[in-house]
Amino acid sequence: MADEDPSETREAKLAQRRARVEYLAFIAQIVSAVAIVISLIFVGIQLHEGNTVTLRNESNATMAQWSAFRASIYSDRNTAKVFLAGMEGAPPLDATDQLRFGYIMREHAWATFQIWDRTKRGLVPGANFEVGAAPDYLKVICTPGGAVVWAEIRSEMPAPFIADMDRIAEAYAPAHHVSCVAEE
Known part of the structure; x- marks a missing residue:
């Protein structure tokens, strides 16, 4: 061990740290991608529910207009x-x-x-x-x-x-x- 060059040891440690940081960055990218997919699924569900409510409101408005017309005749x-x-x-x-x-x-x-x-x-x-x-x-x-x-x-x-x-x-x-x- 006395033969080891201190500069080689330091370079090896730096390479290990760099590899560890790259590995952690890769994991962070995967976690971010999964989070984005989950949030897009959530947004899709919210849009679907919002569209359902809008369609229901449109049907209710249509029914109200027809009810007023029919009432003008039958009342x-x-x-x-x-x-x-x-x-x-x-x-x-x-x-x-x-x-x-x-x-x-x-x-x-x-x-x-x-x-x-x-x-x-x-x-x-x-x-x-x-x-x-x-x-x-x-x-x-x-x-x-x-x-x-x-x-x-x-x-x-x-x-x-x-x-x-x-x-x-x-x-x-x-x-x-x-x-x-x-x-x-």
Whole structure:
């Protein structure tokens, strides 16, 4: 041991320390990577839960809008009578009731559009429009008076919405033995 060069011993010790530090740095990198993966999983779970809450709130807002529309009809007998008489189309409504029926139809059209739009944006399930709102509105526009007013207000609605309503009406009309087009 007396033959050992003190500079070689020091270099060996420094190399060992350097190797130990590199080893500890490698372990720290692995721990950091695992921590990042765990935090990303946590963020993903939080985003999923946040999206679920947002979708639920969107569905609740849609339901509230529809409830207000339906309540305007079933809570007021006079409005319900105008709505029914307007759909039947005979005898023709007087000017005041025709105006009221037109606004009821527009309100129903825009409420149906809102569900269509939420469906297209992925905020509510597609069935909300395809099986719910669209056939519900077709029950109104595929009547003699409803078809006349629908022909008037179609131009106010977005073209993609009209195209989807027409597509659904193609199957709906023959299945229910009705016409969704105003007679001329």
